[in-house]
Amino acid sequence: MRVLAAMSGGVDSAVAAARVAEQGYDVTGIHLALSRNPRSYRTGARGCCTIEDANDARRAADVIGIPFYVWDLSERFHEDVVEDFLSEYAEGRTPNPCLRCNEKIKFTAVLDRAIALGFDAVVTGHYAQLRTGDDGLIEMHRAEDMSKDQSYVLGVLTQDQLAHSLFPLGDTSKSVVREEAARRGLAVAAKPDSHDICFISDGDTGGWLADQLSDVNHGGSIVDADGEELGKHEGSWRYTIGQRRGLRIGTPAEDGRPRYVLDIEPVSGTVTVGPRESLSVDGLSAIRPRWCGTALSPGVLLECTVQLRAHGEEHRAVVTTARDAVSVTLIDPASGIAPGQAVVVYDGSRVVGSATISATHRAGSPLAQARG
Amino acid sequence: MTVYLDHAATTPILPEAAAAMTAQLGRVGNASSLHASGRDARRLVEESREAIARSLRSRPGEVVFTSGGTESDNLAIKGLFWSRRAEDPRRVRILSTPIEHHAVLDPLMWLATEGAKVELVEVDRLGRLDIDAFRAALESDPDSVALVTVMWANNEVGTVQPVHEVVEIAHAHGIPVHTDAVQALGQLPLDFAASGVDAMTVTGHKIGGPYGVGALLVRRELQLTALLHGGGQERDIRSGTIDPPAIAGFAVACEVAVGRQLELAEKLATLRDALVAGVRREVPDAIYNGDPEPGSEHRLPGNAHLEFPGCEGDSLLMLLDARGIECSTGSACDAGVPQASHVLLAMGSTEECARSSLRFSLGHTSTRSDVDALVEAIAPVVERARNAALSLRAR
Numbered sequence: 001m002r003v004l005a006a007m008s009g010g011v012d013s014a015v016a017a018a019r020v021a022e023q024g025y026d027v028t029g030i031h032l033a034l035s036r037n038p039r040s041y042r043t044g045a046r047g048c049c050t051i052e053d054a055n056d057a058r059r060a061a062d063v064i065g066i067p068f069y070v071w072d073l074s075e076r077f078h079e080d081v082v083e084d085f086l087s088e089y090a091e092g093r094t095p096n097p098c099l100r101c102n103e104k105i106k107f108t109a110v111l112d113r114a115i116a117l118g119f120d121a122v123v124t125g126h127y128a129q130l131r132t133g134d135d136g137l138i139e140m141h142r143a144e145d146m147s148k149d150q151s152y153v154l155g156v157l158t159q160d161q162l163a164h165s166l167f168p169l170g171d172t173s174k175s176v177v178r179e180e181a182a183r184r185g186l187a188v189a190a191k192p193d194s195h196d197i198c199f200i201s202d203g204d205t206g207g208w209l210a211d212q213l214s215d216v217n218h219g220g221s222i223v224d225a226d227g228e229e230l231g232k233h234e235g236s237w238r239y240t241i242g243q244r245r246g247l248r249i250g251t252p253a254e255d256g257r258p259r260y261v262l263d264i265e266p267v268s269g270t271v272t273v274g275p276r277e278s279l280s281v282d283g284l285s286a287i288r289p290r291w292c293g294t295a296l297s298p299g300v301l302l303e304c305t306v307q308l309r310a311h312g313e314e315h316r317a318v319v320t321t322a323r324d325a326v327s328v329t330l331i332d333p334a335s336g337i338a339p340g341q342a343v344v345v346y347d348g349s350r351v352v353g354s355a356t357i358s359a360t361h362r363a364g365s366p367l368a369q370a371r372g
Numbered sequence: 373m374t375v376y377l378d379h380a381a382t383t384p385i386l387p388e389a390a391a392a393m394t395a396q397l398g399r400v401g402n403a404s405s406l407h408a409s410g411r412d413a414r415r416l417v418e419e420s421r422e423a424i425a426r427s428l429r430s431r432p433g434e435v436v437f438t439s440g441g442t443e444s445d446n447l448a449i450k451g452l453f454w455s456r457r458a459e460d461p462r463r464v465r466i467l468s469t470p471i472e473h474h475a476v477l478d479p480l481m482w483l484a485t486e487g488a489k490v491e492l493v494e495v496d497r498l499g500r501l502d503i504d505a506f507r508a509a510l511e512s513d514p515d516s517v518a519l520v521t522v523m524w525a526n527n528e529v530g531t532v533q534p535v536h537e538v539v540e541i542a543h544a545h546g547i548p549v550h551t552d553a554v555q556a557l558g559q560l561p562l563d564f565a566a567s568g569v570d571a572m573t574v575t576g577h578k579i580g581g582p583y584g585v586g587a588l589l590v591r592r593e594l595q596l597t598a599l600l601h602g603g604g605q606e607r608d609i610r611s612g613t614i615d616p617p618a619i620a621g622f623a624v625a626c627e628v629a630v631g632r633q634l635e636l637a638e639k640l641a642t643l644r645d646a647l648v649a650g651v652r653r654e655v656p657d658a659i660y661n662g663d664p665e666p667g668s669e670h671r672l673p674g675n676a677h678l679e680f681p682g683c684e685g686d687s688l689l690m691l692l693d694a695r696g697i698e699c700s701t702g703s704a705c706d707a708g709v710p711q712a713s714h715v716l717l718a719m720g721s722t723e724e725c726a727r728s729s730l731r732f733s734l735g736h737t738s739t740r741s742d743v744d745a746l747v748e749a750i751a752p753v754v755e756r757a758r759n760a761a762l763s764l765r766a767r
Contacts, residue, residue: 028694069690075766109764116760117687 002026002343004114006106006124006316007055007060007068010126011181011188013061017183019168020123021064027123029061029068034077034101034112035199060186064104073109075314080104082199083084088136089209089237090216092266093340095152096310097197099354103290121313122162126150128351129170130162138162138241141349145173148263152307156290168221209237220269222249225262225278242336249273255360279335282359284308284328286343289321291353296321305346306330308357319345319352327356375697375723375745379578379735380527380555381676382638386580386625386736393582393621395745403614404605413616420616420623427630428557428574430564430589436606437619440586442475443553446574446667447588448550449479449521450664451596452571453488454546456518458597461517467509469501469533471526471719476552477714480521488518492674492718493684498663499531499719514545522549524556524572527732528702530675532560539568548594554578554586558629558736559637560668564589571596571607576618580736581625585618632736640734641673641742643664647732648676651746657681657752661716661729674734677702683728683757684764693731693752697746702731 006015007029021027031054054070061068069078081101088095111122127143128151138164143149151296157165169177181189196203213235221230231249233239238246243261253275260279261274296302298321305314306328316331328343337360345352373454376384396416403417411758426434438444447687455617456463462689466699468480470492480490501522510517520542525532534552542549548570556562558579571594571705575586588595591741599603602686604609629636645666652658663670680688692699700712732746 028690066688067693069686072684112763113760116763117691117756208548 001120002118003121003123004110004119005029005066006110007031007057008125008194009056009060009188009191010129011127011178011186011196012174014064014125014186014188015177015184016056016123016166016168017060017066017126018064018180018186020166021066025123027064027066028119029056029057029066030110031068031169032077032105033071033072033074033075034081049125056188056191060188060367063187065186071110071113073105075102077105077113077199080109082347084197085197086209087303088340090213090266091340092236094240095340096201096342097148097152098310099342102153106353107157108159111161115164121166123166123168123227124167126154126167127169127174128167129349130165130167133293140292140308140351141170141348142351143169144171148174150310150343151346151351152310152312152342155292155342156213158290160293163175174246182222195295206238209236213237220271222247222271222273224259225272225274230273233269233271233303235269236264236266239264239271247273249252260339276335278362279284280333281335281360282330282333284330284337284357285323285345285359285361286326286328287358288353289324289326289353289355291310292351296352302347303344304352307344307346308334309341314346317345326333375742376737377699377734377742377746378579379696379738380672380731380733381700382577382583383580383699383735384737385582385621386628388628389576389581389621389625391584392624393617396617396620401491401616403616403709404603410607413614416616416617417614420619423623424587424626427626428564428572428589429566430604431592433592433607433608434564434611436486436588436590437589438582438586438606438610439612440577441473441552441575444588445475445521445552446471446479447552447596447599447610448571448573448590448629449476449519450483452519452548452594452598454597455488455595459595460515462516465491465517466492467493467506467517467520469495470747471495471499471528472523473527473552475553476521476523489516491677493717494533497720498659499526499529500539500663500714501533503534503537503541506538507633507668510541510545510547513627514547517547519547520547520549522551523552524551524562525526525560525672526715527555528713529677529719530555530672531663532556532668532670532672532712535567535569538632542561543568554706555672555708557626558633558763559640559672559674561633562630570594574624576622579625579629581629582618582621584620584764585615587622618700629736636736637673640738643734643738643740644673644676646740647734647743648678650743651678651750654747654751655680658754661719672733673737674730677729677733679725679758681725681728681753682761683754684761685727685729687757687760688730689755691756692746692749695749696755697749700731700733701727702729712714 003025005027058068085095086099088304102321103208114302127148129141131139133139134319142151200208219234239259259273262274262331302319306317318329320327339357341357342354344354401413405412412575414718422432424435424671466488493509494502520730522533522538539549550571551569552573554575557574570591572589577583581757596609661677712723712726
């Protein structure tokens with residue numbers, strides 16, 4: 001079997017590639033160049049903001065003993081991930097670019113090209129487990145090491161994508177992966193994990209958005225739930241639902257308690273704030289469902305758990321679908337949920353599917369936000 | 373078995389050159405030392421210098437050893453610019469072409485930040501400098517031209533440049549001409565004296581010699597400002613301890629390559645024509661880029677540059693590599709990221725076309741079976757790469 005190992009230059013993807021090579025697969029390593037960084041002397045030249053990562057990936061491929069290439073997906077990445085991220089923020093939503101990248105880049109652009117070039121599957125260092133179910137379908141389950149579980153950001157993958165994917169690290173803990181990397185002589189064994197959004201190099205998402213979106217939204221009012229203006233701001237994309245710090249409201253609340261962002265209305269630029277309990281959400285509407293296996297039949301009530309953000313907790317829930325919409329009733333209320341985030345549906349450890357949150361329903365409040 | 377079709381990137385070392393180098397590696401002696409060991413090293417270096425001078429029809433004193441093509445280009449361009457401008461501050465223009473190697477283009481772009489006015493005169497669709505446009509650019513204000521640099525033959529598409537005409541036009545106004553002849557040496561007849569050029573870049577590893585050694589042939593009467601300051605070992609314009617084993621290997625390679633040049637050019641042109649015909653028989657819509665005319669005035673005999681419409685060059689390269697066939701997308705790489713070739717873009721190609729091309733370059737070890745292996749592999753590889761490109765376009 002010929003497989004393509006996507007190698008980021010980190011320890012996880014290096015060990016994943018090493019494992020499948022050791023198992024006898026015919027492995028080719030690739031590093032995805034995802035960003036354009038024009039160099040001073042070579043106008044129009046495409047560099048990568050992470051030349052060091054590309055070199056780390058190359059050195060890992062050398063040690064494993066597999067061929068290695070760099071694939072330039074910067075145009076696709078910019079269109080499908082970066083521009084989408086910006087337009088979502090401009091619309092007052094809070095997207096997860098890693099999910100989007102998995103959906104559009106790693107398991108579509110890369111996988112399709114790999115299949116066309118004669119590969120059978122793509123291997124990544126994601127922490128999730130694939131098993132064949134009784135019905136013969138491929139199931140995706142949470143990783144053994146719950147602290148590293150990445151099934152949430154893979155929740156967008158369909159059966160066809162899962163059937164051409166390998167996640168060799170799903171049964172292993174991170175510390176074991178690091179030990180194994182050291183034992184295999186991979187220099188990235190001690191390389192720190194990446195946390196930030198990869199295309200925002202300094203990690204300052206707010207500052208980056210301010211640069212990119214300065215023309216889109218110049219500011220507006222900060223109001224309370226009754227619509228009374230409490231202050232002004234310089235761009236609604238500086239705020240996310242559930243945010244407490246950095247509101248810079250002069251007048252304190254009457255009861256003296258901290259206030260949180262409850263709602264963002266991008267057209268008028270109005271940011272609504274209020275007490276913490278107003279953030280509590282007991283229902284969600286979601287769009288663009290993607291099912292890992294068989295689609296949930298319309299009208300069927302699925303008792304399940306849902307996860308609403310990467311590394312977030314599980315909430316017991318009941319999920320139903322109607323046409324292209326998904327409706328989620330939360331048995332365990334959630335807090336600070338923003339449209340644009342993904343809801344990933346689990347049956348035990350198994351991922352059922354995912355959808356993009358379009359509206360939230362406040363517990364005991366008629367205030368519902370829709371950003372469809 | 374590896375089918376090596378990337379001689380324009382680097383060549384396998386000639387056994388004669390390897391023997392000359394290894395014979396020296398165990399010996400001690402700094403060529404600048406005054407004792408017997410130093411004199412022995414110096415003698416070897418000077419004999420090598422004479423051998424290179426003989427091969428390239430220059431005087432020994434015109435051979436300045438460097439670390440290779442990039443350093444020679446930098447030394448010629450920056451060194452000439454600085455000294456010519458120091459003589460006359462009006463001399464700020466540099467005329468060149470948009471198809472030069474990055475070892476020329478990047479120093480030019482850097483000098484542009486230092487006050488130089490760089491003019492890249494256009495090339496035609498075959499990749500040849502437009503000599504009328506060049507004449508017009510130069511003669512519009514000859515007193516302001518510090519130097520001219522035009523490569524002898526292009527490294528990507530193999531087109532030979534009208535260097536003799538460039539020299540004639542420039543010399544009518546006393547303007548010095550540099551040429552990067554890295555690809556031409558060993559494949560085309562080179563005569564430094566007869567060419568009239570004032571400075572010429574050559575390097576060892578493109579002619580079956582070692583890496584990391586090259587030379588700038590530069591006329592004695594020409595003043596160059598040094599890039600590297602130190603012991604002044606090479607005519608006071610290049611410092612650094614001389615590398616006798618590398619220089620010995622380079623000199624032997626140069627003698628062998630020049631001695632066999634006519635024979636090699638004939639062999640390579642025959643193989644190249646068979647390669648192009650064979651590939652186009654298997655892939656009828658493949659396009660032969662560059663000058664289709666053979667001959668030392670037109671194209672490097674070992675160069676075949678082909679465009680495969682609808683394919684990504686890097687897919688083709690990867691698929692051929694998996695079959696043991698090694699070639700190049702002919703474009704500059706940064707961390708291995710393919711870029712559309714600046715040479716093809718300058719020739720009027722679109723970015724998409726430029727990214728669907730491959731360069732096959734033949735050299736002294738190439739055989740008919742290399743060509744046959746490529747011709748046999750190419751059709752299924754192109755079909756696969758086309759499907760991959762379609763899958764990328766489909767959403």
